[in-house]
Every structure is written in structure tokens, then in C-alpha cells.
Amino acid sequence: MSTNKIMPDELRRHPLFGGLDNDQLAQLMETARVIQLDEGQQLFQCQQEARQFFMVRSGTIRLFLSAPDGAEKVIHLIAAGETFAEAITFMEGQIYPVNASALDACEVLAFSNKAYRTILHSSTDTCFRLMADMSKWLKRQITDIDALTLQNATLRFTNYLLHQVPAGTEHEVAITLGAPKNVIASRLSIQPESFSRILRNLQSEGHITVDGNVIYIKDINTLGQ
Amino acid sequence: MSTNKIMPDELRRHPLFGGLDNDQLAQLMETARVIQLDEGQQLFQCQQEARQFFMVRSGTIRLFLSAPDGAEKVIHLIAAGETFAEAITFMEGQIYPVNASALDACEVLAFSNKAYRTILHSSTDTCFRLMADMSKWLKRQITDIDALTLQNATLRFTNYLLHQVPAGTEHEVAITLGAPKNVIASRLSIQPESFSRILRNLQSEGHITVDGNVIYIKDINTLGQ
């Protein structure tokens, strides 16, 4: 499963590369490399020069901001199959605006921004794919700002949960948290202690049952009030 | 100054249109129209189908989110010369993710998304311009999330102030708020009452002087601690 060789089909599955012809793909793969990360290992730091963007092959990448006092805030968790930092080439200064580290052991593919830009220059289709991708990030962040400013901690969590529910679910469903609770808490801008209390309250109100990192939702239609 | 005729140069000044040739520009202007908005008038609503994007010719546009309980949160204030909603065409569903209304009497240019997309199809240069633009929005929103989660209300305000300071300023400077205080407060996710207290505190600590909507900063180097 885990290899240093990158397979064309592995990339083609992702929208950003779905429109590439064989030549373009070969061109991109030439500059790409596989990076193995241990749990906790840093991939890049905020303010660092951005020459590459990434795709997670396995494991989970944690994108986070840090404050001068050492506080950290997880802004996104990137799962296997997803890309990240693909928009940074177009930012002024081409500097990563966040930190990235491995939540667990990860295998990550790194692509040269320059190589991808060359492809973009010759393929409006790929431009459109990247723009669709960027707009998805924009939308997600608007959703986050909405949550942070117009919702309380409990609502942020229930919305987060409901977001994980597979389409077609009628009433009850089990959701496995994809990261330790303190990481989910940070993702939702909640302290671990408060997160624990929210879990307890929702449980005592009969909305959910918690078993380790598995949350059983009693009824998705009544969870968010 | 204010006319229903759109001048080519007026558009060319903006990065999104800076690379267009005469034909492309003519093509776009054909589908464009001038919209006059009274103070407070709504331009579009969240969830509404997005067929157009906009450029502010005069006045200020307020982009905001609203909660079911009626609460509102200003996420951006768009000044004359700036465009907005240009990224929505690429979003799933092509739905505005926020509300837009006129903060004061506004003149706004509306462009057809379809027409602009046609241009994008034939111009990678313009694609690159739009991607640069979108990455700017992404960066701004990361900055906002950072502020909301890792900074307190006072720090959010002082950073906001310092952001308005023209480059090259040494120590003191006067900043005129571009909107009523309660709007600035909402932009910073602060209640008007809290905003007022913050102003009073910074004043009593000798950092600023407030005169209506003008803030005199004593020393930009010591304002944010």
C-alpha cells in the first residue's frame, strides 16, 4: 500500500488532477515526492516560503494557527485523499499562512507549485478545477466564521457532528471521531474541558451516547434543537 | 461622476479586468449594468442564486451573515473600487453564501458571471488574476479566524486600527472609521457596548484619543502592546 512510487490513477481520482493528460501528469509526477511523517512531525510552518502543495495519501494532517503565547487553534483536519495548500502559490509573498503537522503517522505527496502552475498556464480546464477547489475552501471558512460568531459551543459541535452524517441517514447513526477529542475541540474553538462538559450534557439530555471516540446520535432530526 | 455608462478605464484599473483586451472588455460591459442602492437596501440575500458579481463604484457594501434569531455579523465591508462575490460562480450550487446590503447610498456595477466565465475560458491570464484575487480572500478569512479564536476583543480592534495605518507612518496618526461604530463592532464580532468600553479603556490608558469617528493613535509601535 505505502510506496515511494506515485501511481497516475492515485492522482487522477482527485479533481485537481482529473483533467490532466498523460504528458501533464508525467510532468507533474516528475517533480513530486513522497514524504513520510511521524506522529506530531511538522510538515511546514506558518510564514515559511511555499514552494509545494500537498495531497494526503494516508493519515491525517492538522492545519493550525499559533498565538505568541503558545496557544494553538486547529483550523482544518485534512484526511487521506485530500489536497491542501494548493491556493498558496497565488498569495502575495507565497508564504504558508498556517502551520501543518501530522496528527498521526502520515504519508503525504508533495507537488511543485511551479510545475502545477506550468500546467495551469496551458489548461483552462485545470484552472477551473482549481478555482472550484478554492471556492470550496472559501465557503468552508465562511461557515467557520458563521459558527464562531453566531453559534455557541454546543451548536458548533452538533453541527460538526451532523456534518459527518452520511447522506440518507434517517434517525440514529454512529459517528467515529477522526481525531482525539482535544483536537476536535480545538477545531471547534472549544477548550477540552468545555468539550467534555458539552458531551456530558448532550448525553444527559438523551441526544447522544458517547463511547470513547464513537458518538451515537439518537435522532439527527432533533440533535440541533 | 455618477452615470449609467460604464467606462472601460474604470474597469481596467481593477486587477480582475486589467488583462482584458478591447473585445473582451466590450463583451463584458454589454452584460453589465449599473445598480443604484439606497442606504440599507439589500443587494442580494444569502442562499439566493448567484448570476452576477459586483464592483463598488461609490459607497460601501456590507457583507453579513444572519442567524435564525435575527442576529447579524458583518464579515466584510467593501469600499469603492473593490469587487465582491466574484468567486461564487465556482461554488457548488452557485448560491451567495452571505447577504449584501448598502451601508450608505451606493452605486454598484453588476457583471454577468456567465460572460466573465466565457472570458476566463479563453484567457489563462485572467484565470490567474482571479485565482490571485481568491487567494487574497482566503488569506483575509484565515486572518479573521485567527483574530476570532486567538485574540481578545481589544486586540482585534487594535489590529484592525493598525491595519488602516498608511505605510510609512512613524508614530502618531489619525484614522477615520469608514462606518458607524456599531458596524465596525459587528465586523470585529464585538457588541456595540463592549466596543464603546474598549474605546474608553484605550483612551484612559493614553493609547488613543477618540473624536466622533476619528481615532488618533498616539504611537503605532506601542498600540498593540
Next chain:
DNA sequence: CACTCACATTGACCTGTGTTAAACAGTATT
């Protein structure tokens, strides 16, 4: 099988900001 270590939970307490209510100021309206 102790021992550790990282994470989770609980309880007691604290505080930044929200909330409520009222007074105030400036501007527009009659």
C-alpha cells in the same frame, strides 16, 4: 505488572463579554 504518559473528565472558581436598561447626543422631520 508496575510505571509512565498522554488524554479525558470533574468540580470549583473566575472573567471577558454579552445583556438589559436607561440616559445621552446628534440629525432629520414636522
Next chain:
DNA sequence: AATACTGTTTAACACAGGTCAATGTGAGTG
């Protein structure tokens, strides 16, 4: 000039959620 309105300020109070401290718990290690 009186009135109404809209935005701002002040003060008293309330509370969501942060902080601190202690205990619990399970997985990993020698």
C-alpha cells in the same frame, strides 16, 4: 422649536465558557 429617530455611551448584572487543580483511565513500555 418640539419631536422622533438612530447611534453611542454608561452602569449594573448575568453567564458561557475559560482557567486551575485534581483525579481517572487506558495504552504503551521496560
